[in-house]
Amino acid sequence: MHLFNNKSYIPQLAIDCVIFGYQEKELKVLISKLNFKGDIYSLPSGFILQTEGIDEAAHRILKERTGISNIFLEHYKNFGQADRTNKAILENIIDKNKEYFVGDLMLSDADFEWITGRFVSLGYYALVDINKVTPTKTELDESMEWYNIHEIPIMMMDHNGMIEKALESLRLNLDTNIIVLNLLPETFTMKEVQDLYETIFEKEYARNNFQKKILELNVLERLEKKFTGASNKAPYLYRFKK
Amino acid sequence: MHLFNNKSYIPQLAIDCVIFGYQEKELKVLISKLNFKGDIYSLPSGFILQTEGIDEAAHRILKERTGISNIFLEHYKNFGQADRTNKAILENIIDKNKEYFVGDLMLSDADFEWITGRFVSLGYYALVDINKVTPTKTELDESMEWYNIHEIPIMMMDHNGMIEKALESLRLNLDTNIIVLNLLPETFTMKEVQDLYETIFEKEYARNNFQKKILELNVLERLEKKFTGASNKAPYLYRFKK
DNA sequence: ACAAAAGTGTTGATCGTACACCCATGT
DNA sequence: ACATGGGTGTACGATCAACACTTTTGT
Numbered sequence A, B: 001m002h003l004f005n006n007k008s009y010i011p012q013l014a015i016d017c018v019i020f021g022y023q024e025k026e027l028k029v030l031i032s033k034l035n036f037k038g039d040i041y042s043l044p045s046g047f048i049l050q051t052e053g054i055d056e057a058a059h060r061i062l063k064e065r066t067g068i069s070n071i072f073l074e075h076y077k078n079f080g081q082a083d084r085t086n087k088a089i090l091e092n093i094i095d096k097n098k099e100y101f102v103g104d105l106m107l108s109d110a111d112f113e114w115i116t117g118r119f120v121s122l123g124y125y126a127l128v129d130i131n132k133v134t135p136t137k138t139e140l141d142e143s144m145e146w147y148n149i150h151e152i153p154i155m156m157m158d159h160n161g162m163i164e165k166a167l168e169s170l171r172l173n174l175d176t177n178i179i180v181l182n183l184l185p186e187t188f189t190m191k192e193v194q195d196l197y198e199t200i201f202e203k204e205y206a207r208n209n210f211q212k213k214i215l216e217l218n219v220l221e222r223l224e225k226k227f228t229g230a231s232n233k234a235p236y237l238y239r240f241k242k
Numbered sequence C: 001a002c003a004a005a006a007g008t009g010t011t012g013a014t015c016g017t018a019c020a021c022c023c024a025t026g027t
Numbered sequence D: 001a002c003a004t005g006g007g008t009g010t011a012c013g014a015t016c017a018a019c020a021c022t023t024t025t026g027t
Helices: A054-066 A087-096 A109-116 A159-174 A179-183 A190-201 A207-215 B054-066 B087-096 B109-116 B159-174 B179-183 B190-201 B207-216
Strands: A009-023 A026-034 A045-049 A072-079 A120-127 A141-148 A187-189 A220-225 A236-240 B009-023 B026-034 B045-049 B072-079 B120-127 B141-148 B187-189 B220-225 B236-240
Touching (some): A009 A159, A026 A054, A026 A190, A045 A054, A054 A072, A072 A159, A159 A179, A159 A190, A190 A207, B009 B054, B009 B159, B026 B054, B054 B120, B072 B159, B120 B159, B120 B179, B159 B179, B159 B190, B187 B190
Parallel strands (some): A009 A120
Antiparallel strands (some): A009 A045, A026 A141, A187 A236, A220 A236, B009 B026, B009 B045, B026 B141, B187 B236, B220 B236
16 A cells, blocks of 8 residues: 655645535534544545645645535645654554555555654635535545534544634634535525525525625525425515626 | 754744834834844744744744743734745855855754745734733844834745734724734723724824723723823723622 | 525624824923 | 713614515426
């Protein structure tokens, strides 16, 4: 197994991505369960090629895991405590999974050094239209699935904390920005936008004032009405202005 | 010369600090002129020991250059483009300064690799009371001096851009925070705070409203008056509440 | 006609800004 | 007394939230 080597990747530097999706009034995060014994959950992560920029690397990693490019992506925090190492956990994994690490999968000393060493992680969060994503496993993943933000399992290292911080950053950014539209399909109703805000901030907004606030940003264009068959006035569809 | 080696430092990862000071209505940045021919200007920089966290490393570097601990310090951005390398510049330096790199100062191959390789930089900015700082040179610095934010020389790599981004981040943070008090001495008058804001944002504020805004934050305590000898009402001194 | 949900309008409070005035200090 | 600059109070306008009302849709 020669997954890693510091000729091609920058050593001791990782990228961890908190990928947010939204569906049916639930905010979700894409999480990998590693293909080892012991129920190890991890954020989609990767390393930086010597030949690519850090933002480029994050986009590449996201493309690998979601299948889509042009993702809204933002760095939000670095994680670099000295004791932030995989060593104990990974030795445990390797110990529990000895049968995997034989033959071709045998870890070289260099791989072992690489994998168990100290890492500084660049934390990115991404906002995606969940319908466009095809969660994609790598050979290290047993599964790659969406988890409700309130039902995140206990994850490896400080990944739980990374998700919390990402959510905080997302909320802060929303005060001035409407990046959150990246979580919705191309067209949407005002109620869908409001539901989304209410889900993210976990509080309710007055319908009329919310509409006013969003429309006054002048970033949406009104399209035709959406007839759902419900016995009430049909809402307009909106789209992000280009 | 064995300044660097990746046994003790994390390779390819650097910390660059934009240290802001304030004096006589001027916002200043602490900048090093490197001890080589060719007028190379650089931000105070350093590397991360394998045994320390990234924030710890930034504090250590600042302590080395300013002599003070307990500095207000904040990460604001990473710089990690693929073409962000010292190689061309440093080969040029080394070429122009051959006489330095002999005997003890001879660069080992490892040092050369280290120094000319690609780096990802963690950008921090610091706010310090300029009166408490003793700008301190390392053996690599010809000088370490304060430069007015509007008179920054052309610097190595992307350090000019790093300063610009740091100032932007500082301004953004000030909207909600009053961290800027870190640039002032222990006690100060309201006018001094106002001058500081006006210098940083390059615009003027109404005296009375400014006072109201700051006092309503409830973070200052009023002390005795400051008698300057001027023939006008003596202003109060203020101090940050503990 | 009616219920349900979307859209619009109006009022009142709150916040920031502009203006006016008063107070202290040394000449 | 007066000039100078510090401190405080008031009034106006803009912005935001609460309430009320109208419109549209399918049964």
